[in-house]
Amino acid sequence: MNCRAILRxxxxxxxxxxxLAPYAYMLGFSVKPASEIFGGSLSPLPTSFAGFANYVGVIQRRPLLLHLANGAVVCAGILFFQLLFALPCAYALAKLRFAGREAVFGLVLFGLLIPIQVTALPIYAGFAGLRLLDTYGALIVPFVSSAFAVFLFRQFFRSIPDEMIDAARLDGLGEISILVRVVLPLTLPAAxxxxxFSVVSHWNDLFWPLIVVRSPELNTPPLGLLAFRSAEAGDRYGELMAATVLVTAPLILVFLVAQRRFVEGISLGALKG
Structure with missing residues (x-):
């Protein structure tokens, strides 16, 4: 092994x-009693185990499982509609020739520059006028169109040979049939x-749910974590860290299961120009 390999x-x-250090400390604090958490020790390993009390306290004090279910419903709904809208748009921008195609793609790139905070006020006012606040719709609808999704899939579709698309057209397939029967089977890595990206972003989102959600039964995981903070009783850091472990664990499991497809999607052209 040469010096360059050793340095790498x-x-x-x-x-x-x-x-990994922050996550290791979070795991350690989730099984420590309060006396050790505030004891000043830098070791993530507990001297006395309080994990059972912390994790059981999380489940008993707050409906964290309901918050996790809400997060799953919201993320699944957002991802479904994002794919439903982004895939046809990206295919048209990548494989169809029409007037203004580059201008439309320029608008997509411009949309990447606009964060949700810029449009939050008019969207909130619109939902308030339609009496849709404090609903699943208010959590899902603002994110069903994703400029990033259109950009990502457009870049991936450009890596598909035009000859394959032309051959499908010669066989008599329409553009929708080509998208469904030819392109989509190749899109799994990019999807x-x-x-x-989508699930991690919206699972961890606190800004928008904090604005539109009022009912505790609609709390998403980040809102559920706020319930473990109390100005009167003090912060229960052991339970807070245990709740944080439970909230982040699904994301880690999803990534571990899908990591091969994720890497394949990046390497096969999902982010290529």
Missing amino acids: LALLIGLVVLF TAFGI
Whole structure:
């Protein structure tokens, strides 16, 4: 092993330690009693185990499982409509020739620059006028169109040979049939990559649910975590860390299951120009 390989390995190990250290401390704090958490020790390992009390307290004090279910419903609904709208748009921008195609793609790129905070006020006013606040619709509808999804799939579709599309047209298939029967089977890696981006983004979103949700039974996971903070009784950091572990665990499991497809989607052209 040469010096360059050793340096690369050392850098990778250092980055792994850097990124995993916060999660290791979170796991350690989730099984520590309050006396150890505030004891000043930098060790993530507990001297006395309080994990059972912390995790059981999380389930008993708050309906965290309901919050996790709400997050799953919201993320699944958003991802479904994002794919439903983005795939045809991306296919048209990548494989169809029409006047103004580049201008439309320019608008898509411009849309990438606009964060939700810019449009939050008019969207909130619109939902208030339609009496749709504090509903699943208010959590899902603002995100059903994704400029990033259109951009991502357009880049991926450009890597598909035009000869394959032309051959399908010669066989008599229409554009919708080509998209469904030819293109979509090839899109699974890119869809997996985008799905991970989308789910992580909306699962962790606190800004928009904090604005439109008032009923505790509609709380998403980040809103559920806020319930473990109390100005009167003090913050229960052991339970808060246990709840955080439970909230982040589904994301980690999803990524571990889909990591091969995720890497394949990136390497096969999902982010290529």
